[in-house]
Amino acid sequence: MDKESNNVTVTEDIAEWDYGEYEGLLVDQIKEQRRKQGLDVGSSFNIWRDGCEGGESPGRVIERLDRLIAKIKEHQQPYMNGEKAADVVLVHASTLMLATVAYNDFRLLMASSCVVL
16 A cells, blocks of 8 residues: 555654553553552552653653544634645554543543553
8 A cells, every 4th residue: 555645644742652561461460560660659559640661651642642633623724724634643552541641631640540551
């Protein structure tokens, strides 16, 4: 498929969160690992606040998603002015929820009550 003639854009901005050392671990395993490292003293692990050791910080994830949202808004601008159709289809799983959060200008700590790693 010729991606350009079909107006397909592939971007890493919607890539899955880089879980670093936590990739493939269950939440209880992550908490135990962090406890052994002396992390989370007085608090419990929260990916939205703490990020991932060796992976991405919440700020980095939001930076990517903010960039994606800006690209979508730019693409949609002609449609918003009634000039032409400018459909956008996003394909992903959990990152789409995060993009929705970013698009609506919610911050990650607010989202922590509705999504858990």
